[in-house]
Amino acid sequence: MRYDRRSAEAEEYRKRYKTARWRKRRAAHLQQEPLCRMCSAAGLVNDGSRKMDGSLQDNPRRRFLVADHINPHKGxxxxxxxxxxQTLCPDHHDIVKQAEERRGFVCDAGEDGWPTDPMHPANR
Incomplete structure (x- = not known):
C-alpha cells in the first residue's frame, strides 16, 4: 500500500493531469518555453537533464520539465x-516552488538585500 498525504479533493483534481486537454496544453507550453525558468534566471541552461545546481541529473526518472501553474489552481x-x-525543472518545482507556496511568500532579495515579495514578513 502506498502512503499518500494528498487529500481526497486533491486526488480528484489530479485526474485532470491525465486528460488529453492538459497533455496538449503542457506540450504546447514546453515547446514555447523549453528551459527551466528558475535555472535560466540563475544563469544555467537546463532542458530537464540537470539538477537546479547545474550538475547532471543522475536519476533518469527526474529528467523532464514541469509545466507549473504560476498561481496554484487548488482544484x-x-x-x-x-x-x-512556467517551465521548471523537477528540483525547482518540488523543492523551491512548493516551499514558497507553503510559506506564502518568496525569499528573493533586491540589490539592497531587502525581500522583494510584499508578502514577506519583513515587508508587512
Missing amino acids: DAYKFYLGKL
Whole structure:
C-alpha cells in the first residue's frame, strides 16, 4: 500500500493531469518555453537533464520539465486549464516552488538585500 498525504479533493483534481486537454496544453507550453525558468534566471541552461545546481541529473526518472501553474489552481478548473504556466525543472518545482507556496511568500532579495515579495514578513 502506498502512503499518500494528498487529500481526497486533491486526488480528484489530479485526474485532470491525465486528460488529453492538459497533455496538449503542457506540450504546447514546453515547446514555447523549453528551459527551466528558475535555472535560466540563475544563469544555467537546463532542458530537464540537470539538477537546479547545474550538475547532471543522475536519476533518469527526474529528467523532464514541469509545466507549473504560476498561481496554484487548488482544484479550480478555470485556473487549471487557463492559468499562466512556467517551465521548471523537477528540483525547482518540488523543492523551491512548493516551499514558497507553503510559506506564502518568496525569499528573493533586491540589490539592497531587502525581500522583494510584499508578502514577506519583513515587508508587512
